Amino acid sequence: EAGVAQSPxxxxxxxRQSVAFWCNPISGHATLxxxxxxxxxxxxxxxxxxxxxxxxDSQLPKDRFSAERLKGVDSxxxxxxxxxxxxxxxxxxxxxxxxxxxYEQFFGPGTRLTVL
Amino acid sequence: xxxxxxxxxxxxxPEGENLVLNxxxxxxxxxxxxxxxxxxxxxxxxxxLIQSSQREQTSGRLNASLDKSSGRSTLYIAASQxxxxxxxxxxxxSNxxQNFVFGPGTRLSVLP
Numbered sequence: 001e002a003g004v005a006q007s008p009x010x011x012x013x014x015x016r017q018s019v020a021f022w023c024n025p026i027s028g029h030a031t032l033x034x035x036x037x038x039x040x041x042x043x044x045x046x047x048x049x050x051x052x053x054x055x056x057d058s059q060l061p062k063d064r065f066s067a068e069r070l071k072g073v074d075s076x077x078x079x080x081x082x083x084x085x086x087x088x089x090x091x092x093x094x095x096x097x098x099x100x101x102x103y104e105q106f107f108g109p110g111t112r113l114t115v116l
Numbered sequence: 117x118x119x120x121x122x123x124x125x126x127x128x129x130p131e132g133e134n135l136v137l138n139x140x141x142x143x144x145x146x147x148x149x150x151x152x153x154x155x156x157x158x159x160x161x162x163x164x165l166i167q168s169s170q171r172e173q174t175s176g177r178l179n180a181s182l183d184k185s186s187g188r189s190t191l192y193i194a195a196s197q198x199x200x201x202x203x204x205x206x207x208x209x210s211n212x213x214q215n216f217v218f219g220p221g222t223r224l225s226v227l228p
Contacts, residue, residue: 004159033215033216035218040220041220041221042120042205042207042218042219042220042221043160043205043207043218044218045215045216045217048215055215056215091159091160093160103147103148103209104150104162104165105150105160105162105207105216106162107152107159107160107161107162108159109158109159110158110159112157
């Protein structure tokens with residue numbers, strides 16, 4: 001079974017530039033999550049999709065961050081414009097929505113973003 | 117608002133020791149709790165998932181327990197090996213929300 005795919009793996013940009021990350025979840029997984037992990041901290045949820053609808057985006061800085069999940073499969077996360085404090089690893093995860101399975105999450109390798 | 121803490125922040129042990137990692141959460145109304153390991157520069161690997169109705173889960177040398185009433189979970193690693201060196205994170209999903217809240221992790225070093 002293929003895992004969660006993310007690209008790019010690394011990205012270096014200057015502040016005020018734009019950047020986009022891509023995620024392809026495990027086939028059949030209805031739920032997709034984007035997390036931000038700052039060095040030395042646990043991941044923080046940015047946005048959660050159920051199929052192509054947003055379930056929770058309460059911690060997404062909507063003035064600069066946006067995300068979409070067209071057709072309920074792939075997802076993109078965009079930052080425009082980037083700030084220095086956006087430097088972090090951006091993790092994508094997915095889970096299979098099924099009673100009894102318990103929403104176990106599977107993570108991709110992440111995208112390490114450096115904003116200069 | 118759910119808050120998750122992990123103690124200790126870092127731990128260094130000689131190979132072969134049994135060890136315990138701790139995870140505490142403030143709201144006991146949880147749906148489940150999941151333990152992960154994270155290797156440097158990598159994503160998270162799921163280790164164990166405990167449903168709120170369960171007291172423990174085991175996988176190989178790993179055993180995770182859950183005590184909802186006291187807001188705690190422990191991850192027990194038996195006969196530690198250098199390959200166990202990584203950061204271990206716990207994540208809690210509450211009943212009232214659908215998102216997971218992560219702890220800051222415990223960085224484990226197992227010395228040969």
